[in-house]
Amino acid sequence: MKKIIITLLLGFSALLHAQSTVSGTVTNMTSQPIKGVSIYAPELHKGTTTDENGKYSLSNLPNGNVKLTFTFVGFTTVNKTIKGLQQENTLDVILEETIFQMDEVIVSTAFNKIQSQNVMKVEHETIKELQQKGTATLIEGLATIPGVSQVSTGTSIGKPVIRGLSGNRVLVYSQGVRMENQQFGDEHGLGLNDAGVESVEVIKGPASLLYGSDALGGVLYFNPEKFADANTFKANFSQKLFSNTLGSNSSLGLKTSTENWKFIARGSYNTHSDYRVSGGDRVTNTRYNETDFKTGIGYSNSSFSSVLRYNYNKLDLGIPEDGIAAQSSSKNTAFPRQGVFNHLLSLNSIIYLKDSKLDVDLGYVANDRSEFEDSDIAGLQMKLKTFNYDAKYHLPKMGKLESILGIQGMHQTNVNSGEEYLIPDATTNDFGVFGTVNYEWDNNSALQAGLRFDNRKITTEEHGTLGEEGYFKAVDKSFDSFNASLGYKTNLADDLTLRLNLASGFRAPNLAELTSNGVHEGTNRYEVGNSDLKTEQNVQSDINLEYNNSHFEFFVNGFYNHINNYIYTSPTGAVLDSNDVFNYIQDNAMLYGGEIGLHFHPHPLDWLHYETSFETVTGKKQNGDFLPLIPANNWNNTIRTEFKIKNWFETGFATLNFATTFNQQNVSGFETESNGYTLVNLGLGGTVKLGKTVFDVNLNGNNLFDKKYIAHLSRLKNDGIPNIGRNIVLGVNFNL
Structure with a gap:
């Protein structure tokens, strides 16, 4: 090779x-x-x-x-x-x-415009900005972005929620490759480490035009760490300590480049004890350990550019079953536990032609997920292997018209090696073809449109004994979908931008929804799949209005999302193996809401910033009942000051944050209502210069007053287990 x-x-x-x-x-x-x-x-x-x-x-x-x-x-x-x-x-x-943050190039959309020129509103955050908030994990940091939440199991497992949609309705891309990590399971986390990641882009809304099935709710697109500048060598070491979990996160990176060649490597290790709730007790077996390694090599010349990257991630996760029981500060996971190994190999190549270019992404993901109930012999072991390909041809530009034609596909196999089966052995094949155009005029207006066709074919093998738990009948299904998008952006005034977008998306039923027949330990339910499920199809309209000048920024985002054939579980009233039986059924649904916020930088107080944002989403079935797993309304307020202390402390900052989550009373039939709460967070940091020694330091106090609360989207909520208490985080970063 x-x-x-x-x-x-x-x-x-x-x-x-x-x-x-x-x-x-x-x-x-x-x-x-x-x-x-x-x-x-x-x-x-x-x-x-x-x-x-x-x-x-x-x-x-x-x-x-x-x-x-x-x-x-x-x-x-x-x-x-x-x-x-x-x-x-x-x-x-x-x-x-x-005064405000830089206008970044958006990679996750088709034409790679800077955000101010982009027809679609995309949230962009650097990992450094998220880390400065003192969050323990990558998904916790993402949940601070307006419109993004998380379904969590303690501090170790988090699944992103975008405007009320999660699981297989949200796609995750890393290194330009679609991540596949058995995300249908409630207790299956993201499987990504923030070390070696430069930034994240969040598309809030259907993105099936560019990404195919499963991008019905949105996309999280992680941009890898940049290579070093030409003819330079850089080394970096960072260390973070967490008081609540007695945790440690260490990372070492090296990178170098010549005019043509470039190389990068980064290794990290993350270890945490059981998390502590308000009052001092620890939630038994929420401990976890993570090893992550990323490397890449690239070459470019005047006609060709190629980058090969590899990411290895190993997770050892404790699964909490007993709540607050045996108290321990050990970092060695107890039973039951999960072992997850993930390999990601990606190759991105661009061939430059006379007036056009060809962009090709190839990816291979191998995900091995095992669950150990009471011994080191895995009772459940699922091996998922996925090959992705994505080719885009950028046609020669004709005046102010840009256009792209592309094909995209995936070949995926799922094989069970343990005694227990959550889903059967299966093969999935995707193929899609699309075209999109972007037309700009008057230097401040743009129109973007696209059309796409997709086919997904799912074939499963029969397993087990008919009529018994764990029996899966053979399934051979094919799902087709046409999707389109239309977007318009214009500057209503010098400082005022309007964006309007209308797009459709789709999601084919996943293996669990089609074939389940048994107790799902993550939900304590006996789930029965439905092989007659239809494709989810949605249409979402978005409006974004932004105003900004040198001292004031304001935005308002609104959306309405209609979903045909929304798939969800519903209780049947029957009981099997002491568990309530739930069937997968479908109904039309709608979600609506948005985000609003402002950033005020008063003159002449150049050192002071005030930021506030409010987000809301409501999800209902066609009959008026509420959808499950809809995040509560949230109001976030931050006061930020910037300062410098002589010549030894530069780019200093201090932040005071009030994050208010409101009562959630709009719940589905088998959910319970949740009380609201306010968390106070404090941050302090900057660049320290001591002679020739230069390093960045961050000190954060999260949930500073040790508030006892239970988040609505916590999977430990039904057991009455609170979320994490006060957590003091110290981080240092050395550029060696």
């Missing part, structure tokens, strides 16, 4: 034409040079920074068109497309000062 990859890379490097170089100077509005500006070519995974004179140079660029992004803290982001590169090109850039 290694020889094949090297041969391919060398073969493409033979296509090298005359090198193209871009150089220039970056200045501010008063023509003063800016040192340290990042210039990055996203498609080439290549970048550099300006010197003390504001000068930069990038070589070995494609002969056609290339996109460059200029970013620097405190200044607006500039996105430039250079058309028809010559051997020597000059591009001088002027950056304008701004």
